[in-house]
Amino acid sequence: MNESLLDVDGLSLGFSGEAGFAHILDGVTLRMKPGEIRGLVGESGCGKTTLASAILGVLPRHALKIRGGTIRFDGTDMLSRTATADQARVRGRKVTFIPQDPFTSFNPVFTIGQQVDELMKWKSPERENAGVPRHPLFTRYPRARRRRDRERILSTLASVQLPQPEQILKKYPHEVSGGQRQRLMIAMALLPEPDLIIADEPTTALDVTIQAQILGLLRKLATERGAAVLLTTHDLGSAYEICDSVTVMYAGQDVEAAPVDAFFNAPAHPYTGKLLASRPEGAGGMTGIPGEVPSFYDPPPGCRFAPRCPRATADCKRRPDPSHPGEGHMVRCYHPIDAGSAAEAAEIVGAER
Amino acid sequence: MSAPILHTEGLECRFPIKGSFGRRLGEIRALDGVSFALHHGEILGLVGESGCGKSTLGKTIMGIQSPDAGRIVFDGHDIAGQSPKEARALRRRLQYAYQDPGASLDPRWRIGRSLEEPLVIHTDLPASERRRKVREILVSVGLPAGHIDLYPHELSGGQQRRVGLARILMLNPEVVILDEPTAGLDVSVQATVLSLFRDLRAQFDLTYIFISHDLSVVRLMCHRVAVMYLGRIVEIGPVEDIMSRPTHPYTQSLLAAIPRIGGRRVTETFWLEGEPPDASRLPQGCRFQGRCPHVQPICREIDPPDREVGAQLSACHFAGEIEVPPAAEDAT
Amino acid sequence: QSRYVHANNSAYDTLDPHTVFDVARVATRLNFYDGLYRWVDNPPELIPWLATEHTVSEDGLTWTFTLRDDVAFHDGTMMTAEDVVYSMERMLALASGAGALFQPMLEPGATQAVDEHTVSFTLKEPSAIFASLVPDILVVNSALLKENEVDDDWGQAYLTDNVAGSGSYILQRYDPAIGFIGERNADHFAGWGERYYDEIEFRTVLETNTRIQGLMRGDYQGLDGYLAPDQVKRLRSDEDVQILEEESMRVYHIAMHNGRPPLDDLNFRMAMNHAFDYEGYINAIMQGTVVRNPTIVPGNLWGVPDVAGYEFDLEKAQEYLDAYKAEHGDDIRTLNIGTLAGFAETEQAAALMQNGLAQLGIDVEIASAPWPVISSNMRNPETMPDMVPYWKSTYYADPNNWIGEQYGSRYAPTRNVSDYHNAEVDKRLEEALLTTDQEERDRLYKEAGQIVYDDAAGIWIYNTKWYGPYADSVEGIRFSPVGNGQDMRWAYPAEE
């Protein structure tokens, strides 16, 4: 247990609003080892961002209801409302964030340099106490540290392949292209030398060629610097590209977690199977999954995929416990696909065209 | 093959960039000499990066945008520059399905009323007849008739797409331009939507222009594919040929950038650097020169004409001569 | 250093003594300038001022004034007859303010400096009222003005913001948006009493209530008079404030359009005259602060016919109305009354009239307009409303100021707004203008007044009383209807 960096255990939460209680996450468990790159995949609206936000502590507080479970990062309880000082020390320093949308995640009225400086002022690896002082508006940025931080910034910008880093720092966010902005985001996520980077669909807003560049960069740098990455995405291809292991979510539940090869070649959960098959290159490229995603206001009990699952039985009314079909492979299903059966495997992965 | 039902010649469409005083600061060449032909019954894929002019091409053909130069010949008639109203009879046979079908429906109108609108405008069918047709169409796109009384925001993304299609099909078109019909959809939904297109095509005898930025979808759906880069079709040809033997370096890198599950990781080997230039500041010569790994002096001088390589047309001086970089090779 | 601060109800937007002629801004004329004679006290009396005496030629045309030789302007220059000539020519040329009064009597050039200290005016025709206008010949420093003339403007631009006079006070500061400060002219020819104010400040405070509150707080030592009765009552209850009370010569009446049916009929006008609740108005609204004035001429002047005044008597009014209807039919159109926007008393009078006429079955519409609009409408018989309640104030203390200007054909339609023309009246008024025999004039005005009264040409309501509100510390205020108590040279602070 000691080796795990991030430990999400049985997390259940939801939002109460006018229409009632939306039970978004239902007993989600996620464990990350240092240096691991893990993909968190699932269809739109299945709760990936919610999970990432919960770890980062940016869920809207007034509507949020936590039903159970814990999030621990390196010993710090990230859900506790009393340990805010510790959380502040962790966020932005040990855990950093790459947002989905590089277009709107920069503050439009400050130059990039100002924003990077601000980050380093508080979160530089050299700053002893990464916490928040009493009067942040009036806190100075020590000159000597600023100079050293500046060098660090320039070298990091160069390592994310940004040409002329000095010039870029003087620009406003709207003056640089989307790919450059996303590279800047990666640089900013790397600068505090974090243990974990949470990247929430970092390439959906970009074109394929740029996406390939960015994903490659992210993987290379994370591995070089020994940072773990939690990559949420609904694009299975992206997950395949850079992840060591993958966790699949369906409607707020984690259904399967496996090393990347096992995941794509020997999926165990029926949902994972269907998902892989729905890809244009997949066997069922034109069939999809019949039925609709359940409502969060009134989710089916037990396994939430049961209503659409051809293998479902009465058992599925209870949430299945994890089982382990292989090394580091976890699945929550009473009727997992048999990875050994060639027929079943072909149904999923499909023949090359 | 029969004579094309639709073809364009040297289509150009430019958007001025307005400064203060209404002064022109420059222009975006959204379409820069686009020529292609569309044959009856085929599905022509149109791929390319965001902003390369795919939607503009669709809208120009449709008459929503008027071209600055070039011809659009539909069924033997030049319709370039005519607004939808002017070429009514012809336009009925040519329809455009919006990239975001939810947004193409008036948020304050019920689905039924939106679906009736084309009939109100173009026919003088009595109300009861119109309503009957609406119900018919709803069924053929796979929506329950009860959805007539819903508002657009009460439908899911996939359902909105169906409604968008239903609206277009109301007038029995022959050619339908589908603009990114699966963008933003999850793979599972995308699959069902794609099969719907296939079914409808068979049922109504349609010809599609299928705009997408997703090559794997295009490969699945289309007979021929045109690759656009910065306002120009840089390569066009049968889908299998292009997928297996891309001749334009841009097409090559595009294909190489797509992750292929089970294959080698492209992120480790992907060679293309830099980003596309601004459509308002096209360089002299080949528009891909800034990113092309094979760039030669001639590329900086002369904008390459289309070269024929097999069944493909390719706008590269060295089409058919250059090698696909090794990393891309084993991916194909 | 004793100071007197006065809050005035209208702005001092110009200091030029010759272009404005209203009572509201009289303070600049009285304190910075001197006239040939000066009105003092109540009833007003003329005292020699720059001139010591005058003679009138046999034919009544040439008036010769002897000037003092010890008058110095504020800049030290001595005043001469030339200054008087310049001043009169200036007034005639500018043709506004008091100049308009002189224009019908004097040609340019008719003023002559006989010698250094004698000046003569040659009138176009004999005039009985010239004498009462003499105080308005305010003498300016011609040498100074000529230096400051721009494009032959008679120094108008200069005098707007500067003073070129010899008056009792010397201009210290002036701001048209605020007012002015004057410092005592110790060398004034008329000399000074034992006590006086060293400095006077006149400020513009447009809002009545603010003036009153300011006086009660001690911000001001005096206000312009003519306060509404409610204000008088409030000030009376304040310990540190005194109210001086004087019968004034400001007649409040309702001008009627005599030329337009149905008001062109005597019976109808009589009905009107009996339909106004004089007593209610004077006692309830004005709370007895004014006195009934049965004709247009103020009761405290001479030349007033001895009449009782019409009374509020709806029965009688009905009789007259019946008589009118017998002759002209039952149909009576809606009458319209114009009121002066911002002058509550005119609104109240109109409302009262409306109320009375309603009981006779006559409809009345009230339309309010600012004074300049109303006054320019009144001066055109086409646009003159059927009735307009307003005041006729004192420009000069002669019956002609009231009855002559209001009902004489010579003044139609500018000042005689009633479209009233009666040959008998005109004959007497004209005669009275020419003769200088006081008794004869008294008789003529009385007779003319009687005819106008019998004709019920207007509705005459009251003669204003002047209530001068001053701080207790102020003494020696000398009120005259022309000067409105703002001739500050007489006043002085009470001893501690």
Next chain:
Amino acid sequence: MRRVELVLSRLVWFVPTLLGLIIVVFLISNVVPTDPARIVAGENATQAQIDALREQMGLNEPLIVQFGIYLRDLVTGDMGRSLYTQREISSDLLHRLPATLELTFAAMILAIGLGVPLGVISAIRRNSLTDQILRLLSISGLAVASFWLAMELQMYFSTRLGWTPLNGRISGFGPENITGFVVIDSILQGDWASLKSALSHLILPAITLSLPAAATLVRFTRAGVLEVVNSNFVLYETAMGFPRSLIVWKYVLRNALISTVTQIGLVFGTLFAGAVVVEAVFDWPGLGTYAVQSILQSDTKAILGFSILVGVVFIVINLLVDIVHTFIDPRVLK
């Protein structure tokens, strides 16, 4: 360079807008039923004198000619003479402009100092009691008739309690006129008594005037902050562990101010307009009292001049706002 160009393009609109304004106001003021010549001539003038004056004043010319003449004079800064006071309208207006500006600027400062922080607080405590109270107050601030509030405040604080002066801008005539702003003039001349007097005279009118403006700013700042608070960059900054107060008062506020600043031009307009009645109540010797006097005297030309001047000030302020805008929002220069 872009900034200069932006400003120039605004300036290009300045002239036609102004011209349009002049035409509109000129037309309006010429429907007037009064005869200016009569007023100039005075109450005692005869018909002949009036007719002569009409001719002399050019009132017998066709309207278009009169307009041409007016325009020609206006270009040289000549707005004609007030019918009533006979003074040059332009110099009268300029003479009073500083008083009004001083009042509106004081009110503006109060409004910004009050409105912006309260708006931020209201937004970040969204739906709390504080927020409810502040929202109610800001709606009230917009609902109260300023002339009435002025009267009531004057009655209470000046008449009843005697804490503040009743009216006017300063007791006596104040310090030597240098800039026309008494507060500045008294500081320049080290005349502390005058400064004290000026400030005490300023308090009530400025408060009254600023209230609706402050209320507007509270609302706009609140809306602006709310919009920004939910934006992606705030989410990012929060996720990266930036101190909360820094996010709110530096990053959010700066963005929220963009919409607030564009409001300031409009708010200034309402302040200027409000000054007309508030000045009337406090006898403030500015443009407002001038306008009210001109109304009472039907001094059409003066009102014409007043409207034009207010228009110019208003347009200039909006121009300044646009320039400020380019500094706080780099995106407009794109």
Next chain:
Amino acid sequence: MSLFGRLMRDRAAAIGTLIIGVLVLVAIFAPWLAPYPEDVAAFHLTDRLQPPSAEHWFGTDRMGSDVFSRILFGARITITIAVIAVGVSVAIGVPIGLVAGYYGRFTGGVLMRTSDVFLAVPQIVLAIAIAQTLGPSVENVILALSLTYWPFWARLVYAETRALKGQTFVEAAQALGASDLRVMVLHILPNTLSAIIVRTSIGMGATILTAAALGFLGLGAPPPAPEWGRTISEAREFLPEAWWYAAAPGLAIFLVVMGFNLLGDGLRDVLDPKLRKGR
């Protein structure tokens, strides 16, 4: 839930609606509600300036009339002015904004420049210029307000139309061959409606304030009319003693404007399509 139901759930909007409902009722039934309906014109000189009492809830005025009754009748004038002036402004401004926004370039430019001219001066200043020129009367106040307020609606509809014109559903309707008029009236106008309604509610409040200010300056309804603004200016002379005389109409204005503002705010919340989609 119905629009009204949702509106009523917002406490502020409910209060606003209540105030305006009461105002309308008062305006209609003033002759029956007022304890002394004849006091609008009649007076009792002996009862002048009586403080509030059981007979006269808000005391009496300078003519001895019942202030409460006059306030009730004043509501009629206020409502009339606000409704007609705003109605005319909307009737002028909305079509102008629609046409200008839809046709853009030249037509739009000219129309919007014209409205800019009116917006270049604070509304009350222009209203003063107009009202003073035409003379004080209710009709002239209405005219002045209508002439000066229409640009607000024109601007609003213009901006909305510009935004809507770029929207896909409008383009889609045009692509289907719908005529300009059809697009404008059936597609664009209904989608600007909620903005217009919100603006109108708040505009009513602003109009009432401006009308009251004109009344206060003596440019409103002439004397016997119980108009609130002019009642306040009448009352000034009698402050501070007769405090009720100014307080009553001042509070009446405050309440009514507050009512419209609250309602406008509530409507904004309820009608805002952004909030509606995010149910």
